[in-house]
Every structure is written in structure tokens, then in C-alpha cells.
Amino acid sequence: MAPTTAGTPPLAPHLAILYGSQTGNAESIARGLHDTAVARGFNSSVHCLNDHAAAHLDQVPAVLFITSSTGDGEPPDNANLFFRALRKLKGGDKGPWPQTRYALLGLGDTNYSNFCGAAKRLEKRVSELGATRFYASAFADDATGLEETIDPWVEGLWPVLETVCARKGAAADAASAAAEPAAAPAAKSIANKPAIDTLVNQTASLALTTPAPALYSPPALPTHTIGHLTIPGLPDLSTITSLTGLPAVTVPTVVVTRTTATKPILPTITDYHAQWHSQITRTPLPPYTSSRPASATVRSVTPLTTPDAVKSVLALDLDLPTDTAADPGWAWTPGDAFGICAPVPYDLALATAARLGGAEWTGDGWVSPVVRLDGTNGDADLPQSLRDRDAVVAPKGVEGSAKGHFYSIFDLCRFVLDVTATPKKALLRALGDLATDETEKKLMYYLSSRAGTKAYRGMSDNGRRRCFMSWPTVPSVTSVPLDVLLAHVTPSAPRLFSHSRMGVASEFVRALSVGDVIPVYPAPSARFHLPADGSVPVVLVGAGTGMAPLIAFVRHRHAQREMASARGVQFGSITVVQGLRDPMKDWLFGSELLEMSKAGTVTAVHLAVSRVDVAQGLDGVASMTRGYVQDAIRSTARDAVVGAIEKGGRVYVCGDAKGMGRGVMDAVAEVLGAARGAASKLEAVEMVATLVKEGRYLQDLW
Ligand SMILES: Cc1cc2nc3c(=O)[nH]c(=O)nc-3n(C[C@H](O)[C@H](O)[C@H](O)COP(=O)(O)O)c2cc1C
Missing domain, CATH: 3.40.50.80 (Nucleotide-binding domain of ferredoxin-NADP reductase (FNR) module)
Structure with a gap:
């Protein structure tokens, strides 16, 4: 049984947290809630919506739904089976829902016309089936900042949840049913430390430095514009003594064990895939998914725009391996999409790995130490991006032949962690916790706090808000532990292209050449198809x-x-x-x-x-x-x-x-x-x- 907060007896009833997440936001919120729930003495479990059967909904007094939307208000891939199961319930068969009490958090973006479409559909359907809402639903908007809605929702949830799970009687239930998210969390004090002259001039720019290996003189690490962090409107932080609304730090659920093995770091995609000890590189059997993609060979890359066009667009012609014919997912109709699992650019992945102590020069080339990743309580605790990939036999040089999730640190930086994504506030908060320099600590806390929301939104690295820009801004954090990164950095998400939608001019697609092998998988569209009746205009x-x-x-x-x-x-x-x-x-x-x-x-x-x-x-x-x-x-x-x-x-x-x-x-x-x-x-x-x-x-x- 997990430890409980002082004086609180363990609450016997279970709490089930179910998430639907396409790019990791909802999943990381769900896992953060699960960690907090366990720490508060709840007997909590967390699953993606497709695995709802494992949550034994008929036995839990409270269910938390957290789901984003994708496509045009559609459920994420790891929730679509759940939605299908809800649709199938007909007539008197209402499943476990009449006994279920739930709270719901939707994640969406008001730039899409169907704002939080999936969350709203989920709520409508479970209510029709008789489920009771015990806490006001909230819909967080990426366009204005998810935290603004999520933080107060989470803050207000706990007292209500304790009443609901402890089943303190009908009166308490009635009170909780009407509950609205509580007021903002109390102020967390931070140290009032030295002046921050370098930061008050509103720009912090720090270079990447990597110590040279002892014996050889390695080639220079690729230079990437890392860490040119511009923060407009940064106030004089020395005057700030307390900050509120800091995000909770996600407790890492992955145990990282360094092995004695290393793995060569290669720049080319073909060679790279050919030797990666992971599911993604050996073409698995269908059905193909983002974590078990097929390998396609680039047949041609043709520009569709003139060289002086504002944006270049390329036509990619891909050769799918013949065995993909066995996968009905590839029997596509116009309007369907396919995903390309675009890795982080080689130079950036290498520079990031080096900063994490994950790139060593041997004299012949760069190699990266191999680590084994385990969930703290088994595979169920691994983030989905890792869990979906099959365990593989330990690489040569690692004792025993047990299967596991083995990655070189470079692999993680290139294929698993999207260091080009916008940094989550929780990552900045975690960097603040790790910083030994008080000025850097304070800057990170400020950017992740409620007061720093404007600065957080305005900060940029050459006009873009990328995750890696934040690390060199805290040089006192000499190395970020991998488990912290796995808990806080968005997992690499595949990009979707229409069958026949030509490659959006991404860095990755632009760098492709004929013969390159890239990981792809089918992503059929639910509705974006021509009418079967050809006479319809x-x-x-x-x-x-x-x-x-x-x-x-x-x-x-x-x-x-x-x-x-x-x-x-x-x-x-x-x-x-x-x-x-x-x-x-x-x-x-x-x-x-x-x-x-x-x-x-x-x-x-x-x-x-x-x-x-x-x-x-x-x-x-x-x-x-x-x-x-x-x-x-x-x-x-x-x-x-x-x-x-x-x-x-x-x-x-x-x-x-x-x-x-x-x-x-x-x-x-x-x-x-x-x-x-x-x-x-x-x-x-x-x-x-x-x-x-x-x-x-x-x-x-x-
Ligand atoms: C391709 C795509 C389609 C999306 N479609 C919608 C939508 O229809 N409605 C909406 O509210 N948000 C939509 N979003 C926004 C996401 O729901 C939002 O960014 C959310 O934070 C993602 O959470 P996740 O990482 O857990 O999937 C879309 C995002 C993408 C990238």
C-alpha cells in the first residue's frame, strides 16, 4: 500500500483515472493526478480509455476522465475503442454507468471549431447511460494556456474526491455534486535571493558546453541554437517574494538503469534504423501503429513550389514494404492519412544527448550509453510512448538476456523525447527545483507560476517556443536526470500526412533523400471521405x-x-x-x-x-x-x-x-x-x- 499523508487513513475504495491523449498532455496530467492520489492515500489506478476494462469501473466509486480531442473533435487514438464501446451499449444494457460517478477534464484548443469535442461527447454519452457527475467539468484551452483551467480544477477536486471516495453519506454527496473548482492554490513561498541583473535585461543567452573526452580530440559537437531564450517583459524578480499557482511536479514513474553497453550514434536514418534495438526499427507485423510503424523507402522527393516561394512544399513518393498489403489499415481511401514518426533532427538530438552525458567520443565515432527503462511498479507505470513498444532482448554486453525496454540516451533524445516541443510549465518548475543557483531557480519558478504566465507565453527562442531552450538557461543544472525528462518532456508525436498530402516542409521531410527508410503507419480518417454516391455535389x-x-x-x-x-x-x-x-x-x-x-x-x-x-x-x-x-x-x-x-x-x-x-x-x-x-x-x-x-x-x- 502506498504511503498516506500524515493522519489520513487509507481510503479503501478505488479511484480510476482514465485518459485519452494523442500527444501526451492528457496522459501526463492523468499520471500526475494518479501520483498525487496515491500520495494522498487513494487506491488509484491510471489507464488509457481503451484499457478501461482493466479499471473495473463497476467496482470504483469515482472515475476521473481526462481527454483531449484530435482531428475534428475526435477522440485520440488511445480512446477510440472506448468511444466505440460506449456507442455499442443499447437498450437496457447500460454497462457499469448507472453506478458510476465521474469528474471530467477536457483538453482542447479554441482554434478548432469543435472545441473539446471528444470530452463533450464522452460526457454526454456517459450521462445518457446514467453516470452521475460529482464535480464540475472543466475544459482547458491550449490557445490561452491549459494551466489556467487545469490548476484550479485539480485544486478543487481533492476535497470533493475525498468525500466521494470515503462515501460519507448522501448529504455529503449532494454537496459535492454541485461543487465548482475551488479557489486558486495558496501561495508557495520562494527564497528572496540575489539580484538578477543578467536576466532583468530581458535576455538570457547561454551556450552549450560539453567536456572533451580525455584521450581523443572529438569533432566539434553540432551547433544548434540552443538556449537563446528571450523573455519580453520580465519584471525585476528580486522584488518578488512569493509566487502562486506553480504546477505540481510530476513524480517520475520510470526507473532508469544505466547498462555497460553503448551504441553507435549514426546520422543517417537508414543506418540508424537498421541498428536500433527497438521495435520501431525492425518492421513488425501489421497492424502498424505509431509505436510499431512499418518502414517505407523514399522513392522520390519533388518540390511542388518554386525556390522563391514563401513556403516550400514537397511531394514525397514512398514505397511501402510488400507485407503492408496484409494490413487492412493500408487499404486507404482518399481522405485517409498516414503518420510519419519524424525524429528530432540529428544535430539537436546529439547536442541534447551530450548535455545529458549521453554521447561519448571513442576515436572512431560517437557512441551513446544504453539504459534500461522500467516502470516503478511494472510496465503499467511506463509512459504510453514507451509502454506501446515491445520489450526487446538485452543488447550485447548487458548481463542476462532478459527482455526489457533498452534505449541509448541518444535514441531517447532522437525518437522518444520531443525536445522541440513547447516546454510544459511543470518542466520549468522541475528545472527550478534542480537548479542550485538561486537566480536561475527563481527565474524558472517565476515562468511556471501564475504571475509569470505572460512571460511564459512570450518567451521564445528565435521566435519559437521549444523545450530545449530552457535547459541552458539554467546552467547550474549540470545534468537533468532522465527520469525527470521522461516525466516532463512531451513524447515525440508522429506527424500526419494525407495520402497524397505532400510533405509539409518540415525540417525532417526536407532532409530526406531517395532511398532513406522512414517509419510510417496508417491513420485512417473516420469521416473525411467522399460520399459513396458520386452524384452528390x-x-x-x-x-x-x-x-x-x-x-x-x-x-x-x-x-x-x-x-x-x-x-x-x-x-x-x-x-x-x-x-x-x-x-x-x-x-x-x-x-x-x-x-x-x-x-x-x-x-x-x-x-x-x-x-x-x-x-x-x-x-x-x-x-x-x-x-x-x-x-x-x-x-x-x-x-x-x-x-x-x-x-x-x-x-x-x-x-x-x-x-x-x-x-x-x-x-x-x-x-x-x-x-x-x-x-x-x-x-x-x-x-x-x-x-x-x-x-x-x-x-x-x-
Ligand atoms: C491535429 C490536431 C487536431 C486537433 N483537433 C482539436 C479539436 O477538434 N478540438 C479541440 O478542442 N482541440 C483540438 N486539438 C487540440 C488538442 O486537443 C490539444 O492541443 C490538447 O492539449 C492535446 O492534448 P494531448 O497531448 O493529450 O493529445 C487538436 C490538436 C491537433 C494537433
């Missing part, structure tokens, strides 16, 4: 690389038309509304669309051009509007969009959530509302909401 709205799944739709329709031409089958109209900067530089698939127009597959192409004047039209293009796709929908493409919807058609929107998702939805509401004589904006918005419900307004946003 469609409107395709895409900007930038958002055109990729849409061109796959066009190609598919074109092939269907060719096959059906002799039979006189009628096909619905295809209206394309495409956003681009300059038709001469980045009109993706331009010539193909013109050909498809000529062939009659595409009915009209409306271009929205954001960076150059469009005095002249282009042959074969129905209209050119200066502005964004939403401007085209409001003007030249208005009739086509409304006409298609009124004929029972569907609208597909693909692009970035911030730039276009909201804007396009507003524009469609406006033109549809006007055409149907909506009495108010709200009524017009409800019209689009109905289309969404009917599966006639579909979005693939990122």
Missing part, C-alpha cells in the same frame, strides 16, 4: 498543403468518371476553392486542376490569392480573389457554394485551424444564412451546425 475548400487530400478526391472522382463513362452515369459538380500566395510560385496541383477542369471532372476552380494583385484572370480558372478562401466564398464562389449545399451537397475544408478553419465556417454561415433569409447570425451558425451534424460539412484541420 461537393465543394472542396483548401489552402496550402490542405489541398492534398482534396486533390486525392478529385483524382478519385476522375477515375470513377472514366470507368463509368460508357454507362452514362451522372456525377455531381466539384467546386474547388483554393487558397495560395502567388499563382506563379505556389499554386499546388495547378496544372492538374486545369486538366481536370478541361476533362469536366472539376466544375469550377476559384482561387484566393493572398500575396499578389490579381488584376488578370487565368485561363481555365473561374475566379481569382485577392485575399483568403473565406473572401472567395463571400464573393465570387458564393453562388457555387450555396448552390451545392442546397442540392444536398457536402463541403470539405482542409488546412490549418488557426488560419482558415474558423474563417471558412463563418463565411459559409454568412452566405448560407443570407441565401436562406436567416433572421440572425445565430440562426445562420445553426444552419452550418446542422450540416456538421449531418456529416455534410467536414473538416480536416491541424
Whole structure:
């Protein structure tokens, strides 16, 4: 039994914490809550939603749901089976839900139109099935800072939970049912220490230093702009004596044991994968997932934009191994995506490993010490990113042949920890705890506190907010323990590409060459597919690389038309509304669309051009509007969009959530509302909401 806080008897009933997490945020919150629960004497267990059976929901008096949303308000991959199970409950079969009491925390981003869609759907369904909410639900927004909602929610949760789990009687239950998140946590005092002259001038810039090995003179470590941390508006911290709202430090649940083995550090992906002692490198059998990907060989990398375009876009042609045919997941339909497990850039991974004491020069090359990772209480305590990977036989040189999770420190930096992600406040807090220099400690505490929220959001490393920038800013932390990093750094998340969505110009994709082998897995879309009935008109709205799944739709329709031409089958109209900067530089698939127009597959192409004047039209293009796709929908493409919807058609929107998702939805509401004589904006918005419900307004946003 875990230790309890002084004077509190262990609470017999179990608490089940269930999370759905795509990129690790919800999982790390769930695990942090579990640790705190155990420390408070709860008999807690933590599982991803797909493993809900292991939580024995019929026996626990309280369940905590923590889930993010992905896609267009869809559940994360490790929650989709749970949602399916909820859907399957029919009639009198309500499963364990009528006896279940729950609290729910949703994670989302208001840049997506379906804010916290998965969490809200989960709550609706379990309530329908008879579950009772014992604590007010909260929905945290990545756009404004998750902590602002999460911290008070967690703070207020504990007293309510103790009542609910201890079952102190009906009166207490009734009181707890109405509970709202409690007030902000009490101030935590921090030492009032020396002046911070170097920091008050608002920039801390520190270089990476690695001691040279004794015998050989190693080549210089790759230079990466690490640690050029700019913090606008940093106050004089010497005047601050107490800070509130510091995030809880996540207790590491991974035990790191260093072995005697080392492993070569190689820059190339092909060689690297060929010798990694982990599931990710040897192509496993299907089904392929992000942690058990297949290996694909790059057949070609072709630029789709001119060299002077603002953003370069590449077409990647990949060869999948023949055995992938056995995986039904690869039987893709247009609109489906696939994931590429992009590693951290080699130079950065090596520089980070070196800082962690994980890169040694042998005279022949760099090697990295191999560590074994175990959960504190078995595999269930490993973060999911590690747990999903199969245990492998110990590498040569390690005593015994027991299977385990073996990684070189470099492997962890390259494939497991995403040091390019935005640092979580909890990581800054943990760095503050580790810092021996009081000034650095105070800076880290400040950035992770409530008062430091503005500085935290404004801090940047050459305009980006990346995890690794924070480490050199605390040079007194000579080495961050790996278990602390595993608890606080976001795990590397795969990037999703449409089948036929060409590589977003990421650092990783740009560096690929023909013959490289990369880890990939299928990620089918639940809803972003063409209607089975080819006579349904469609409107395709895409900007930038958002055109990729849409061109796959066009190609598919074109092939269907060719096959059906002799039979006189009628096909619905295809209206394309495409956003681009300059038709001469980045009109993706331009010539193909013109050909498809000529062939009659595409009915009209409306271009929205954001960076150059469009005095002249282009042959074969129905209209050119200066502005964004939403401007085209409001003007030249208005009739086509409304006409298609009124004929029972569907609208597909693909692009970035911030730039276009909201804007396009507003524009469609406006033109549809006007055409149907909506009495108010709200009524017009409800019209689009109905289309969404009917599966006639579909979005693939990122
Ligand atoms: C591709 C993608 C799609 C997303 N879709 C939604 C969405 O539809 N609704 C929403 O509220 N948040 C959406 N989000 C935001 C995430 O839910 C949010 O960033 C959350 O903190 C991620 O938590 P996780 O790391 O546990 O998955 C999306 C994020 C990404 C990257």
C-alpha cells in the first residue's frame, strides 16, 4: 500500500483515472493526478480509455476522465475503442454507468471549431447511460494556456474526491455534486535571493558546453541554437517574494538503469534504423501503429513550389514494404492519412544527448550509453510512448538476456523525447527545483507560476517556443536526470500526412533523400471521405498543403468518371476553392486542376490569392480573389457554394485551424444564412451546425 499523508487513513475504495491523449498532455496530467492520489492515500489506478476494462469501473466509486480531442473533435487514438464501446451499449444494457460517478477534464484548443469535442461527447454519452457527475467539468484551452483551467480544477477536486471516495453519506454527496473548482492554490513561498541583473535585461543567452573526452580530440559537437531564450517583459524578480499557482511536479514513474553497453550514434536514418534495438526499427507485423510503424523507402522527393516561394512544399513518393498489403489499415481511401514518426533532427538530438552525458567520443565515432527503462511498479507505470513498444532482448554486453525496454540516451533524445516541443510549465518548475543557483531557480519558478504566465507565453527562442531552450538557461543544472525528462518532456508525436498530402516542409521531410527508410503507419480518417454516391455535389475548400487530400478526391472522382463513362452515369459538380500566395510560385496541383477542369471532372476552380494583385484572370480558372478562401466564398464562389449545399451537397475544408478553419465556417454561415433569409447570425451558425451534424460539412484541420 502506498504511503498516506500524515493522519489520513487509507481510503479503501478505488479511484480510476482514465485518459485519452494523442500527444501526451492528457496522459501526463492523468499520471500526475494518479501520483498525487496515491500520495494522498487513494487506491488509484491510471489507464488509457481503451484499457478501461482493466479499471473495473463497476467496482470504483469515482472515475476521473481526462481527454483531449484530435482531428475534428475526435477522440485520440488511445480512446477510440472506448468511444466505440460506449456507442455499442443499447437498450437496457447500460454497462457499469448507472453506478458510476465521474469528474471530467477536457483538453482542447479554441482554434478548432469543435472545441473539446471528444470530452463533450464522452460526457454526454456517459450521462445518457446514467453516470452521475460529482464535480464540475472543466475544459482547458491550449490557445490561452491549459494551466489556467487545469490548476484550479485539480485544486478543487481533492476535497470533493475525498468525500466521494470515503462515501460519507448522501448529504455529503449532494454537496459535492454541485461543487465548482475551488479557489486558486495558496501561495508557495520562494527564497528572496540575489539580484538578477543578467536576466532583468530581458535576455538570457547561454551556450552549450560539453567536456572533451580525455584521450581523443572529438569533432566539434553540432551547433544548434540552443538556449537563446528571450523573455519580453520580465519584471525585476528580486522584488518578488512569493509566487502562486506553480504546477505540481510530476513524480517520475520510470526507473532508469544505466547498462555497460553503448551504441553507435549514426546520422543517417537508414543506418540508424537498421541498428536500433527497438521495435520501431525492425518492421513488425501489421497492424502498424505509431509505436510499431512499418518502414517505407523514399522513392522520390519533388518540390511542388518554386525556390522563391514563401513556403516550400514537397511531394514525397514512398514505397511501402510488400507485407503492408496484409494490413487492412493500408487499404486507404482518399481522405485517409498516414503518420510519419519524424525524429528530432540529428544535430539537436546529439547536442541534447551530450548535455545529458549521453554521447561519448571513442576515436572512431560517437557512441551513446544504453539504459534500461522500467516502470516503478511494472510496465503499467511506463509512459504510453514507451509502454506501446515491445520489450526487446538485452543488447550485447548487458548481463542476462532478459527482455526489457533498452534505449541509448541518444535514441531517447532522437525518437522518444520531443525536445522541440513547447516546454510544459511543470518542466520549468522541475528545472527550478534542480537548479542550485538561486537566480536561475527563481527565474524558472517565476515562468511556471501564475504571475509569470505572460512571460511564459512570450518567451521564445528565435521566435519559437521549444523545450530545449530552457535547459541552458539554467546552467547550474549540470545534468537533468532522465527520469525527470521522461516525466516532463512531451513524447515525440508522429506527424500526419494525407495520402497524397505532400510533405509539409518540415525540417525532417526536407532532409530526406531517395532511398532513406522512414517509419510510417496508417491513420485512417473516420469521416473525411467522399460520399459513396458520386452524384452528390461537393465543394472542396483548401489552402496550402490542405489541398492534398482534396486533390486525392478529385483524382478519385476522375477515375470513377472514366470507368463509368460508357454507362452514362451522372456525377455531381466539384467546386474547388483554393487558397495560395502567388499563382506563379505556389499554386499546388495547378496544372492538374486545369486538366481536370478541361476533362469536366472539376466544375469550377476559384482561387484566393493572398500575396499578389490579381488584376488578370487565368485561363481555365473561374475566379481569382485577392485575399483568403473565406473572401472567395463571400464573393465570387458564393453562388457555387450555396448552390451545392442546397442540392444536398457536402463541403470539405482542409488546412490549418488557426488560419482558415474558423474563417471558412463563418463565411459559409454568412452566405448560407443570407441565401436562406436567416433572421440572425445565430440562426445562420445553426444552419452550418446542422450540416456538421449531418456529416455534410467536414473538416480536416491541424
Ligand atoms: C491535429 C490536431 C487536431 C486537433 N483537433 C482539436 C479539436 O477538434 N478540438 C479541440 O478542442 N482541440 C483540438 N486539438 C487540440 C488538442 O486537443 C490539444 O492541443 C490538447 O492539449 C492535446 O492534448 P494531448 O497531448 O493529450 O493529445 C487538436 C490538436 C491537433 C494537433
